[in-house]
Every structure is written in C-alpha cells, then in structure tokens.
Amino acid sequence: MRSTRRIRELLQAYPTMPATVITERIGWERALTVLKDRVWELRPAYLPPGPASRTDYEPGELAQCDFCSRRSRSWLGRSRNAGRRSFRC
Known part of the structure; x- marks a missing residue:
C-alpha cells in the first residue's frame, strides 16, 4: 500500500x-504490467478535465451543435450532386 500512496x-x-518513469521513481521491482494497470486506474482522478468534455449548459447559453458534417450527411447517398465535395447545411 505504500506504493499506491507514492503513485x-x-x-x-x-x-x-x-x-515507466513512475516505476523508476518508486523503485518498483515487480511486474511492470501490474504497476501500469494500477496507474491506469488512478490517473483519471488527477487529470484536469478536457476543454470539450463539458456537457452541461445554462439556459440561453450558446453551445456548438454539429449536425452538418460529412459523416452525418453520408445517409444522403448518391444524388444529383454526387460529384460535389463540400456540403452546405
């Protein structure tokens, strides 16, 4: 348990x-896979939130909504504009 506190x-x-650097710093002498798994479990609690991970918005606040992208328009299939490479929303 001392190693978990140090990690x-x-x-x-x-x-x-x-x-691998944590391994060196704490003097880990056992299997590296065990330590990597433990670090993988602990790391998310110490990472700052990503700038795009916010999912709650106040009423009236503007939020980005990407309904018109190439991937979302792929359901259109081939049409009279099949040769066009850009899409307009």
Missing part, C-alpha cells in the same frame, strides 16, 4: 507522468 503523490504533481 498518488507523483500523479498529483505530474498527472501525465508515464508509468
């Missing part, structure tokens, strides 16, 4: 530190 301390200071 948490390192992740708090450096959230993106690779597991």
